[in-house]
Amino acid sequence: MPTFISPQQRKAWKALSTLPGATSTNLRTLLAEKDRQAKLQISAAGITLDYSHQRVNEDVMGHLLALAKESHVMEQALAMFQGKTINQTENRAVLHVALRGSHIQDPPWGSAISALIAAELLRVCLFAEKVRSGALAGFSQLPITDIVNLGIGGSDLGPRMTTSALVNQSQPPNGHPVKVHFVSNVDAWSLHNTLQNLNPAQTAFVVQSKSFTTQETMTLLASAKQWLMDGTCPKDQLHRHLIAVTASPDIALANGFKAEHLFEFWDWVGGRYSIWSAIGLPLAIAIGSYGFQELLAGARAMDEHFLDAPSEKNMPLLMALIGIWNTNFLGASTHLIAPYAAALNQFASFLQQMEMESNGKSTHIDGSSVAIQTAPLVWGSLGIDGQHAYFQLIHQGTHLVPIDFIGLREEHTPLPLAAEHHRVVMLNMQAQAQALAIGRTQEETLNVLLQSGLTAEEAKRLAPHRSFSGNIPSSSVWMDALTPRTLGALIALYEHKVFCQAAIWGIHAYDQWGVELGKTIAKEIESRP
Ligand code: F6P
Numbered sequence: 001m002p003t004f005i006s007p008q009q010r011k012a013w014k015a016l017s018t019l020p021g022a023t024s025t026n027l028r029t030l031l032a033e034k035d036r037q038a039k040l041q042i043s044a045a046g047i048t049l050d051y052s053h054q055r056v057n058e059d060v061m062g063h064l065l066a067l068a069k070e071s072h073v074m075e076q077a078l079a080m081f082q083g084k085t086i087n088q089t090e091n092r093a094v095l096h097v098a099l100r101g102s103h104i105q106d107p108p109w110g111s112a113i114s115a116l117i118a119a120e121l122l123r124v125c126l127f128a129e130k131v132r133s134g135a136l137a138g139f140s141q142l143p144i145t146d147i148v149n150l151g152i153g154g155s156d157l158g159p160r161m162t163t164s165a166l167v168n169q170s171q172p173p174n175g176h177p178v179k180v181h182f183v184s185n186v187d188a189w190s191l192h193n194t195l196q197n198l199n200p201a202q203t204a205f206v207v208q209s210k211s212f213t214t215q216e217t218m219t220l221l222a223s224a225k226q227w228l229m230d231g232t233c234p235k236d237q238l239h240r241h242l243i244a245v246t247a248s249p250d251i252a253l254a255n256g257f258k259a260e261h262l263f264e265f266w267d268w269v270g271g272r273y274s275i276w277s278a279i280g281l282p283l284a285i286a287i288g289s290y291g292f293q294e295l296l297a298g299a300r301a302m303d304e305h306f307l308d309a310p311s312e313k314n315m316p317l318l319m320a321l322i323g324i325w326n327t328n329f330l331g332a333s334t335h336l337i338a339p340y341a342a343a344l345n346q347f348a349s350f351l352q353q354m355e356m357e358s359n360g361k362s363t364h365i366d367g368s369s370v371a372i373q374t375a376p377l378v379w380g381s382l383g384i385d386g387q388h389a390y391f392q393l394i395h396q397g398t399h400l401v402p403i404d405f406i407g408l409r410e411e412h413t414p415l416p417l418a419a420e421h422h423r424v425v426m427l428n429m430q431a432q433a434q435a436l437a438i439g440r441t442q443e444e445t446l447n448v449l450l451q452s453g454l455t456a457e458e459a460k461r462l463a464p465h466r467s468f469s470g471n472i473p474s475s476s477v478w479m480d481a482l483t484p485r486t487l488g489a490l491i492a493l494y495e496h497k498v499f500c501q502a503a504i505w506g507i508h509a510y511d512q513w514g515v516e517l518g519k520t521i522a523k524e525i526e527s528r529p
């Protein structure tokens with residue numbers, strides 16, 4: 001095991017720390033550079049990353065790329081794809097990438113794993129089509145029309161986000177409409193709010209839990225069973241309405257699930273990386289098995305780009321390095337995800353778990369404590385709504401908030417004036433990136449106020465309140481259009497970005513020991529007399 005070198009000891013990190021003027025880069029100056037936007041754009045797998053509005057120049061990018069090289073990021077990536085035990089605190093491989101298949105004939109993880117994955121994917125697709133065709137019947141022999149996903153964290157956020165984004169993109173065969181609902185919270189209101197309008201005879205529950213021990217999900221399962229029986233489902237017919245997706249099949253079988261309604265994934269798939277596995281079943285039911293395989297294909301295309309593209313043109317690596325620049329050198333402690341596509345209304349919540357549960361760590365892989373910032377606070381919501389809620393703070397507050405804007409090149413919503421809606425949305429996304437970068441000085445504001453007819457005295461009084469510092473960095477991530485394939489690529493883009501940052505920070509991204517203490521104390525409290 002080579003001696004661990006903390007990131008701040010690396011030559012490139014030291015160079016970045018002492019680069020004259022690097023942290024005082026000004027976007028007004030940078031954006032005046034000829035062809036900057038064309039130079040700082042990369043396209044792959046239906047995604048385009050425009051990082052021209054980031055506070056980086058050639059020197060900074062050069063040292064960041066050197067940092068990636070010094071940190072052996074791509075060698076570590078290969079180890080992941082080869083199924084090496086990189087999750088060292090749980091002694092597991094990390095092979096969510098295998099779930100979406102490989103562009104390489106002989107995949108690095110080996111044919112045995114590929115065969116295991118293919119067999120389960122086939123079962124998932126066949127079952128999804130069975131439900132969509134109306135062939136899944138409940139205790140009363142009526143077809144199942146409503147699927148309720150019970151799960152939390154990675155057993156909810158991925159299926160919920162992708163289904164929410166793509167559900168309108170597919171029509172069920174023979175017009176059999178199956179609706180997919182999601183309940184994650186153990187608060188009774190959540191389950192009641194969903195079930196109150198459903199018919200037990202035509203409702204089935206997909207119970208998603210890698211461990212099949214999560215208290216919230218198990219409580220929801222018990223409640224769902226009671227609801228079915230209160231709806232006249234005989235106890236020995238409950239299994240018709242229960243589907244399990246888990247890495248703990250024995251526990252599920254002991255809970256009354258039948259083998260034909262049990263779908264497996266494996267311990268080398270982290271919950272927050274599991275949408276590609278049978279955890280994607282609700283999505284496959286919602287959009288069809290073809291759409292689900294398109295999602296996998298999009299991620300596979302991004303995997304190919306990540307493994308094959310040179311570092312200076314490697315989208316996930318560059319996003320990772322820019323994030324490190326903003327967090328560790330410009331001092332930003334948060335990172336805003338602002339989709340300008342309402343279908344991505346769950347994307348920020350999904351990324352919160354992926355980024356903050358992966359890289360919200362303060363211990364290096366060698367057990368030493370970090371002396372640098374690691375994952376920033378990732379937050380966000382739809383950008384258009386954010387403009388009318390919290391963008392004030394970003395423009396004129398005291399926090400530096402780097403932003404990922406996410407937009408669609410094409411809009412396909414079947415509304416007569418969809419093109420006009422899209423024009424307004426895109427106009428705002430571009431205007432915000434520009435306004436945050438360029439700002440407006442007090443002198444410029446004074447002139448604007450004078451030209452608006454204010455007296456010199458009034459303009460002078462108001463100018464400080466109506467000026468903008470600017471120099472706030474952002475990236476624009478463009479999807480050609482919102483399809484299962486481009487959404488798969490987008491998710492994989494962020495997965496690999498998270499990987500690269502962990503590799504450079506020297507932290508473990510695939511365990512989550514931080515969630516254990518709360519659970520332990522809850523059990524202690526529960527056991528008290
Ligand atoms: O407690 C955190 C966590 O373990 C997440 O990592 C996981 O996605 C979620 O809980 C749900 O776990 P399970 O799928 O085992 O129910």
